[in-house]
Amino acid sequence: MSEVAAVIDDLRDESDELDVLVRELSVEQWSAPTPAPGWSIAHQIAHLTWTDEVALLAATDADAFAGEAAEALAAPESFVGRGAEEIAAALAPQVLLERWRGGRERLEAVLREAPAGTRIPWYGPPMSVASMATARIMETWAHGQDIADALGVTRTPTARLRHVARIGVRARDYAYLVRGIEAPEEEFRVELLAPDGGVIVFGDEDAPQRVTGPLIDFCLLVTRRAHRDDLAVRAFGADADRWLDIAQAFAGPAGAGRAPRGDGK
Incomplete structure (x- = not known):
């Protein structure tokens, strides 16, 4: 197995672990506040959904992503939160869950199929496929920690x-x-x-x-x-x-x- 494939496998496993944590939540639990001020559990998953979709855009349509990046530069303090807020407000929990699943699966497929040496534009220097997958692991774990804290769950640390x-x-x-x-x-x-x-x-x-x-x-x-x-x-x-x-x-x-x-x- 290549090093890149191993990192993508870890991204899938990190996402699956978080999926187990949220898939049986009640509607009330999705609205529960997390340690991030103003963010519910739904906001946390909406943020991961938004970022996966933007990463997919960056990996498949560099020109379209350039427009997204320009918006981010224009409003660096608010653009991330705005994306999460818009998705969380528009979708019922089960619909949000399915959108997150679909987005991360599409991103995984694109990362696995990317030719060796691919560089993906991002908010800063372009990233290798392995670096993009690593960044998604970091964010998935970090926002998963917010959710675990909101639910009073202690997660077992992993090699990831x-x-x-x-x-x-x-x-x-x-x-x-x-x-x-x-x-x-x-x-x-x-x-x-x-x-x-x-x-x-x-x-x-x-x-x-x-x-x-x-x-x-x-x-x-x-x-x-x-x-x-x-x-x-x-x-x-x-x-x-x-x-x-x-x-x-x-x-x-x-x-x-x-x-x-x-x-x-």
Whole structure:
């Protein structure tokens, strides 16, 4: 199996796991608020639906996607939320669920059939097929976490979290850029304890600044699904420490992030 096919398989599995979480929800549960202010569970799935459909457009019609990208540049603070709001408001839960399923299946098929070396335009530099699939894993997991939190469900961490961590590390300099801060020149060493007891590493082992902690906690941090104070992620070095305050794995504004729970963890 190729590396690209393996990443797409992980995207399918991540989506299927979230599907299990939402497919039996009542109408009332679809309206339940999530930790994202103003977003219900329906908004979370609507956002994934919207993004899958835009990714499909980017992969199949670059000119049409260019128009979407222009709209995003014109309203960077609101265009994502507007897309989710429009879909969530227009569709009953079961219709929304089927639209999400259909969109992600079509995107998967297009990604699998893409010729080697394909570059897909996006909101920023074009992405490889593997990178697009990885980005969709990250978003599916992150919005799935919002839904799990709303339902009071604790999810079992999987090896797929390595994709989320990888984007978080690769997006390090973007986190500085979006805040108008100059990024450090030197790379950091990141060492993360995976669910199976293994260690996932990024960066040179001789790098003077390091970040360590559980893989799940790092993923919660870079997707801004938990406050740093509530996580067992540690920095060694002033620049690494500053990064943990601003890290984000996604494009666009960082948002307010989560407030600390204040429970002393």
